[in-house]
Amino acid sequence: MRPSFGARPTKDGVSFRLWAPGARRVDLLLERRHAMQRRQDGWYVADIDGLAVGTPYKFRIDDEIDVPDPASAFQPEDVFGPSEVIDHDAFTWRARDWRGHPWEEAVLIETHVGTFTAEGTYRAMIDKLDHLVATGITALELMPLADFAGRRGWGYDGVLWYAPDSAYGRPEDLKALIDEAHLRGLMVFLDVVYNHFGPEGNYLGRYAPSFFTDAHTPWGSAIDYRVPQVRAFAVENALSWLSDYRFDGLRLDAANHIMAVPGEQSMLQDLSAAAGELAKATGRHIHLVLENGDNRASLLDAAQEPPNGKYRGQWNDDYHHVWHVMLTGELNGYYGDYQTPRMDLARALASGFVYQGEISEFWGKKPRGEPSGELPPATFVNFLQNHDQIGNRPFGDRLESLASPQQIEAALAVTLLAPMVPMLFQGEEWGSTVPFPFFCDFKGGLADAVRKGRKQEYAWAYEKYGDEVPDPLDPATLQSAVLDWTGRTPEQDKRLVLVRELLILRRKEIAPRLKGASFGDAEAADNGLLTAHWRMGDGTTLRLVANLSDRDIAHSDSNAGTPIWGNAAGDRLPPWSVVWRLGG
Numbered sequence: 001m002r003p004s005f006g007a008r009p010t011k012d013g014v015s016f017r018l019w020a021p022g023a024r025r026v027d028l029l030l031e032r033r034h035a036m037q038r039r040q041d042g043w044y045v046a047d048i049d050g051l052a053v054g055t056p057y058k059f060r061i062d063d064e065i066d067v068p069d070p071a072s073a074f075q076p077e078d079v080f081g082p083s084e085v086i087d088h089d090a091f092t093w094r095a096r097d098w099r100g101h102p103w104e105e106a107v108l109i110e111t112h113v114g115t116f117t118a119e120g121t122y123r124a125m126i127d128k129l130d131h132l133v134a135t136g137i138t139a140l141e142l143m144p145l146a147d148f149a150g151r152r153g154w155g156y157d158g159v160l161w162y163a164p165d166s167a168y169g170r171p172e173d174l175k176a177l178i179d180e181a182h183l184r185g186l187m188v189f190l191d192v193v194y195n196h197f198g199p200e201g202n203y204l205g206r207y208a209p210s211f212f213t214d215a216h217t218p219w220g221s222a223i224d225y226r227v228p229q230v231r232a233f234a235v236e237n238a239l240s241w242l243s244d245y246r247f248d249g250l251r252l253d254a255a256n257h258i259m260a261v262p263g264e265q266s267m268l269q270d271l272s273a274a275a276g277e278l279a280k281a282t283g284r285h286i287h288l289v290l291e292n293g294d295n296r297a298s299l300l301d302a303a304q305e306p307p308n309g310k311y312r313g314q315w316n317d318d319y320h321h322v323w324h325v326m327l328t329g330e331l332n333g334y335y336g337d338y339q340t341p342r343m344d345l346a347r348a349l350a351s352g353f354v355y356q357g358e359i360s361e362f363w364g365k366k367p368r369g370e371p372s373g374e375l376p377p378a379t380f381v382n383f384l385q386n387h388d389q390i391g392n393r394p395f396g397d398r399l400e401s402l403a404s405p406q407q408i409e410a411a412l413a414v415t416l417l418a419p420m421v422p423m424l425f426q427g428e429e430w431g432s433t434v435p436f437p438f439f440c441d442f443k444g445g446l447a448d449a450v451r452k453g454r455k456q457e458y459a460w461a462y463e464k465y466g467d468e469v470p471d472p473l474d475p476a477t478l479q480s481a482v483l484d485w486t487g488r489t490p491e492q493d494k495r496l497v498l499v500r501e502l503l504i505l506r507r508k509e510i511a512p513r514l515k516g517a518s519f520g521d522a523e524a525a526d527n528g529l530l531t532a533h534w535r536m537g538d539g540t541t542l543r544l545v546a547n548l549s550d551r552d553i554a555h556s557d558s559n560a561g562t563p564i565w566g567n568a569a570g571d572r573l574p575p576w577s578v579v580w581r582l583g584g
Contacts, residue, residue, distance in 0.1 A: 006071030056082035079201030095182035100285035104514035136503025150441025157198030249287030279306035295369030318354035350522035394461035396437030547573035
C-alpha cells in the first residue's frame with residue numbers, strides 16, 4: 001500500500017504529497033518552486049520527474065512561511081531545515097529471513113541512543129550488541145527517535161514523526177543497527193509518541209489546524225484522531241517504523257492521553273489491526289506495548305497473535321512504584337498511592353495491576369484501572385527502573401544510590417524470574433550509578449520556561465542544593481548521563497554475573513512455559529514474608545518464597561516443587577533472600 005504522506009521515489013522521479021486543508025496555496029521548493037495541485041480534502045500533490053534521491057525540499061505555505069515535510073523521512077539540518085528525499089527500498093538487509101521472537105521470550109533493555117555510548121550514535125551501539133546478547137537480553141528498546149529540536153533530548157518532544165533524529169546518524173545507520181541486532185538474534189523496539197507534538201518545530205497548526213482539538217494534554221493541544229487523515233498519519237507512521245526500518249515492536253507513550261471517542265473504534269485499535277495485517281503478510285512477530293496510566297486491561301491481550309486491535313503488553317508502573325516505596329521509603333507524588341508496598345507487591349504478582357478500579361488519591365481521587373487478573377501474566381512489562389523513574393528526579397539518581405545491593409539483588413531475583421516480561425534500563429545489568437537526569441536543547445524563551453518549570457516542580461531540591469541541581473539545558477547534563485563501559489568495579493562485575501545467571505535460568509525454565517500461563521495467588525505477611533504461585537503453560541506450578549525484610553524469618557520448607565533458584569534448605573529465610581521452585 002502506497003503511504004498517503006511524504007515524499008516517495010517513483011520510477012520516473014519523486015512524488016510529493018502534503019495534507020494542508022488550511023492552506024490556500026502550497027509550493028514545493030526545490031532548486032525552483034513548483035506549484036502543487038490541490039486535490040480533494042485538502043491534499044496537495046506534485047510529481048517531479050528526474051529528481052534524485054537525496055534531494056532537499058521544503059513546502060511554501062500561502063507565500064508566507066516555508067516548512068519541512070511533516071512526514072519527512074530525514075532532516076539533516078534539524079527540524080527547521082529542509083527535508084531530504086529518502087529511498088527506503090535502497091537499503092540492503094542482511095538478516096533477510098528474520099521473523100523475530102514470540103513475546104514470551106522477550107527480555108527488554110531500555111536505552112537512549114545519545115547516552116548509551118560515548119559517541120552517542122546508532123552505529124556506535126552496534127559494538128555493544130554482543131554484550132546485550134551475552135547478558136541474556138532478547139530485545140533492545142530505543143527511546144523516541146522522531147526528530148526533535150536541538151541536538152540533545154529524551155525524544156519525547158518530537159515534531160517530525162517519520163524522521164529519525166539526525167543527532168544520532170542517518171536513516172541507513174539506524175537500519176544498520178537494527179540489521180546487526182537481528183543478525184545476533186535481538187529484537188529491536190521503538191518508543192513512539194502519538195499523544196502530542198513537541199513545542200518547537202511543529203507547523204501543522206498553520207496549514208492543518210484540524211490536526212488539533214481544543215482539549216489539552218500536559219504537553220499542549222490534543223491531537224484530533226476523529227479526523228481520518230490525522231488518524232492515518234499516526235497509523236502509517238507506525239507501519240513505517242515497522243516496515244521501512246523493520247522494528248519488531250513499538251511502545252506507545254502515555255496512551256491515556258491519546259484522544260478516543262466513547263463507542264467508536266479508537267486510533268489505538270486501528271494501529272494494532274494495521275500492525276497485525278503487516279505481521280500476517282510478512283510472517284513476522286510484531287509486538288505492541290502501551291504505557292497507560294489508566295490501567296485499561298481491556299486494551300491488552302498478550303495472547304492475541306498477530307495483533308488485531310489489542311496490545312501485547314503494558315509497562316506496569318504499579319510494579320515499579322511498590323518496589324520503590326519498599327526500598328526507599330519515599331512517599332512523595334504518585335508514590336503516596338502505595339502506602340502498603342508489600343501487600344501491593346503481592347497484588348501485582350497475583351493479578352497484574354495494583355489499581356484495578358480502586359480510588360487513587362494521586363489520579364484525582366477517582367477510580368483507576370480495570371480488573372486484570374484474567375490476562376496472561378506476560379501481559380505486564382515489569383521493571384525496577386526506567387528513564388522516567390530515574391530521570392524525573394532532580395539529580396537523575398538511580399536505585400543504586402537509594403537502596404542496598406542486597407535489597408536490589410532480591411528485587412532483581414523476583415523481577416527477572418517472575419512470569420511477566422522483565423525490562424532493565426541501560427547499565428542496570430551491572431548496577432551502573434551513572435545518573436540519567438532530564439536534558440534538552442531548547443533556545444530562548446522555551447529554554448527559560450523549561451528551567452522555570454523544573455525549579456517549580458523540584459523547589460525543595462533547588463532550595464536545598466541550589467546550583468548543584470543539574471541544568472537541563474547545559475550540555476554537561478547530557479554528558480553526565482553517558483554510560484561508562486570501561487570502569488566497572490568488582491562489585492558491578494558480580495552484579496552482571498548475577499543478572500546473567502538469572503536470565504540464563506529464565507531462558508531455560510521460565511520462557512518456554514509462559515505461553516498459556518495464568519495468574520495464581522500471592523500473600524504478603526507483616527514480617528516481610530512474600531509467597532506467590534502461578535500456573536504455567538505446561539501445567540507445572542511456579543512458586544516464589546521471599547524474605548523482603550532485614551531480619552531472618554522462620555519458614556518451614558514445605559512448598560512442593562524443585563528449587564531452581566535460591567537456598568531452600570533449613571527452616572529460616574535470611575534477610576532479602578529469594579527462592580523459586582517449579583513443580584506440583
